[in-house]
Amino acid sequence: MVLAAEQEYLSLIAPELPEILVRRYRLLRKIYYSAPIGRRSLASYFKMGESVLRKETDLLREQGLIAVETRGICLTSSGESLVTAITPYIKSFLGLTVLEEKLSGLLKVKRVIVVTGDLENDEVVLLEMGRAAAKILRKCLKPHMVLAVSGGTSCAAVSHMLSESGGPSGITVVPARGGLGEDVDYQANTIAARVAQKLKANYRLLHLPDSLSQDALDMLLREKKIKEILDLINTARILVHGIGTAEEMARRRGAGTEEMKRMNEEGAVGEVFGFFFNTRGEIVDSIPSLGLYLEDLGNRVDNVIVVAGGRKKAEAIIAVVGNHPRDLLVTDEAAAKRILELYGHKEGETIYPNSNGIKI
Amino acid sequence: MVLAAEQEYLSLIAPELPEILVRRYRLLRKIYYSAPIGRRSLASYFKMGESVLRKETDLLREQGLIAVETRGICLTSSGESLVTAITPYIKSFLGLTVLEEKLSGLLKVKRVIVVTGDLENDEVVLLEMGRAAAKILRKCLKPHMVLAVSGGTSCAAVSHMLSESGGPSGITVVPARGGLGEDVDYQANTIAARVAQKLKANYRLLHLPDSLSQDALDMLLREKKIKEILDLINTARILVHGIGTAEEMARRRGAGTEEMKRMNEEGAVGEVFGFFFNTRGEIVDSIPSLGLYLEDLGNRVDNVIVVAGGRKKAEAIIAVVGNHPRDLLVTDEAAAKRILELYGHKEGETIYPNSNGIKI
DNA sequence: ATCATGCGGGTCTTTTTTTATCCCATTTTT
């Protein structure tokens, strides 16, 4: 890792460096995840002119980092090793390493991983977060553990980025919540199944709809199958979950004005598998179906891995993570900086000023 | 110090970085030595357009590294600390650190210091070499030592860059050669006196002309004063000397065709206080005057510090340094690379390819 | 004290580079 002093020297004498570095890094990272990809797609992805991008790709090709073929642009082997090798350096250069430490202290999370970029304008950031979380998740796994995974795009990213190399024996993957009326790709069940497949593990599914009347719920809970899986979920030792924002929640529960109003009154800003948190981290509401069973799931398990990024999620992250013992938070640069901002910190000496708002 | 791997990564992903870095560094260094200096002077010094330079200075001013005032451009305090702090980093970045080690092995010198740049197109390099040598020289000094210094621009630079902070007590500075028909600033006597002044030490001068008939010499040697100082020179424990090239020698001794021819036949390529060396390091000729007295001076003293730079001097350096035990060689990038070339080495992985031939 | 020199900084014109589109032949994918 480079010393902090040297970064400052470099940025002083070559202030254009951070921008160049971030631009090229994002480009390589996108190619890494989307290869083979054409110049036009890249240009529109990064919202930059075709010729500007072409100049970049020409340069990277001359450097032997990418290969442009008729099917599209791919990383060469040296480009691939560069992009992985340079990641920690870029993080350190952008001050993300110190940012991680700061957040770890502020949020009282054992470890924070901050990924370069902004999830909201670079989809690849989500995958990168997923990869980071997947890497840590693998380390936490021990034989015969039960692993609970939540729904949402973040957890889906984790499942996608898990390598298909199997895992310890006897692992069982369960969803940490029932089905919501969403895209099947982001449902907890689907994600649990995919994680299990990647880990070559067993899995059980929870076939419960989102909104359910109390009567119907009571009836379903008498079903042995359902009871069984709920009990299994409660024995989970590892929990991976994303975080929903107030905005999402409102949209999902049907944008009923009444509902919105209640939400506002309650001060709910974040949601985790059916529980709604206010900024102080208190549960102010819940989807009734599973409340009884899963309420303190987050407190019972050994390892809680939280994956959430994007500036909008900063408040929700503080609400959920900042007030409960969590082991790992994987987030992105945009959310991390916003969280720091919300905690009233100014972006100071150690955080590189230019790294914010750089456009590729 | 930055790791070699990181330099390679940076150069791969941002190949324009080395050029920027070197350009700005040279600019700052020049200002450091020549402040206050105007834009026009700087532009003509670096042989670049005025507007190009203006953009650079504008940038450096925005970075707070320089202050442009009506009397000229100066370094700010942060610019000053940057330029000293960044020097080892630049060296490492340009591969000069590994170059030093290579040369140390090849030339069998205990330590080699390679200064960024080319003495032949950047006068500041000479000063920088002088500063490096002066720094080491100070460390070598112990009380009551005799220090012998040679003539030439390089030794003059050392004398100028010595700080005026005094030195150990009882030091005596003597010239390692007589007067040559040169500019007084570069004569050994002048330099010895200046070094003594900086060190607040004593000094003795040797008033012997360059070319002297044997008879005249014999007579002078009978002079007690002369004998005394020659004996003193022979008790020197530290020797600082530059190196003359074949070209210089010929010019100085009068470009007589006969002389030139003899030189060529002898294969003399380097000269040190009156002794001429061929590429194998053998003495092939000498200025008669002092031959008897000083022949093996270089072998008798404790520390020999050699200061010589510029591509043209590479051969002479190899001749003089490569075949005799020396403690320290201070040279520049151009000479160092040329020496490596002459030794038949290709510029390989570790030496940064672009660092050669960069123009500011 | 006065003068001449050289400074920074601004301005203007010319030249070069960059940018933004478009088109085409080819390959890949559907």
Add this chain to the structure above:
DNA sequence: AAAAATGGGATAAAAAAAGACCCGCATGAT
């Protein structure tokens, strides 16, 4: 076989850079 997407190339418009000025002012020599 058809459709979509690819890299490469060409061209015109736009922007930026470069170069060559001039001006008021401070400094240092006279």
